[in-house]
């Protein structure tokens with residue numbers, strides 16, 4: 323079959339890579355190209371070891387690569403050749419200047435807009451895939467139309483709602499696909515082209531269209547609502563620990579109300595990931611810019627509780643381990659921000675490791691996918707000599723005073739904790755930051771068990787000490 327229609331994606335990261343792989347799989351008449359300024363990343367996408375770990379991704383990439391899915395670093399040619407361009411470059415929180423620590427850093431995104439403008443020889447549909455502040459599409463259109471060269475650009479907003487670790491499932495069976503456009507004739511035509519692409523595998527009733535600002539705002543609000551649920555349950559977990567209520571029982575009772583729903587009510591050491599904190603701070607910044615300070619304060623509380631939860635976790639370790647962690651060896655089980663991903667952006671394990679190092683502890687870190695990132699995330703503290711990445715969890719636990727579950731990897735539920743207990747310093751402590759282990763069994767083995775939102779189970783005062 324001759325390939326005629328062409329799609330380009332600028333940015334081959336966690337969003338661009340999986341999304342384009344799934345589009346290529348379901349749209350055989352399209353040729354899908356992904357470009358990136360990072361040559362190493364492109365080389366990895368073209369190799370056997372993909373730069374992004376997602377269950378099911380490798381299989382699709384292997385099937386489509388070279389057929390209708392191509393990874394390239396020739397951005398200039400790709401822009402010339404393709405009329406449908408997805409943009410999924412990174413938009414981190416600004417680390418400098420006005421809005422530092424709050425606003426989105428749009429430098430990569432603006433560079434991309436200018437690259438498109440400089441190399442385009444025909445009209446293009448430009449699709450915002452990265453999460454962006456509301457009204458970014460307007461700025462993008464202004465840049466794209468700044469040369470008045472007869473080429474027209476239609477900007478669409480098509481935020482990605484997939485979650486890492488389940489990206490392929492989420493892309494294959496999305497709850498909804500959202501497409502926002504300017505309500506002009508060409509804007510609506512562009513929207514319809516994108517609707518047709520998704521309609522290859524997504525039922526029409528799940529493809530929502532909206533005005534472009536609603537679309538941009540919906541992404542920020544969806545993430546803010548999700549994060550708010552976690553902060554709400556985490557705030558109550560602190561109260562449970564004081565009152566003998568059990569957060570799992572409370573979550574279950576609350577979640578069975580069909581108006582509330584049971585998902586995203588797992589108490590934890592805190593949420594991480596590249597989106598939640600960034601998007602909420604973005605929302606807060608936006609509200610402050612419109613002088614909506616009460617609204618900004620309300621949403622900022624979600625991030626404040628998340629920081630509190632991480633600090634509280636370490637404080638709990640400190641007080642329960644006799645008010646000193648200096649020289650004690652503590653193994654963090656998990657470094658990724660959630661299971662089934664190698665991504666460590668904003669992972670609670672980073673903050674916990676930093677607090678523990680601040681208490682002069684020896685910090686052992688283990689993770690099945692994310693261990694390489696220890697150097698990246700804690701690079702400034704490596705010369706303390708107190709960070710020890712060890713891939714085998716049994717080795718990691720050896721000689722430790724405490725274990726702390728940071729990531730809910732299935733692997734950690736299946737370990738032989740009896741064996742681990744005997745290799746540790748006694749009294750031995752487990753702090754289950756994800757409430758995934760069998761706490762009664764661990765207690766019976768001899769561990770002192772601390773979890774989130776439950777009363778601790780300790781042997782203090784018994785012969786085990």
Ligand code: UDX
Nearest residue numbers: 482483484485486586587588590593594595597659660
């Ligand atoms: C999130 C959104 O879910 C997704 O729709 C959006 O496109 C991107 O941001 P992601 O950050 O990849 O996805 O993962 P998510 O599953 O939402 O988890 C975020 C964090 O919350 C993780 O650290 C996770 O462990 C934590 N979490 C999640 C909890 O602590 N408790 C829960 O009940 C659920």
Ligand code: ADP
Nearest residue numbers: 333334335336337338358359360411412430434
């Ligand atoms: P996300 O989680 O949003 O996908 P990532 O950081 O994983 O974010 O991916 C964004 C990708 O965009 C990175 O691989 C980065 O190199 C790439 N990128 C950033 N700016 C440009 C640009 N101007 N042209 C091409 N690629 C870019």
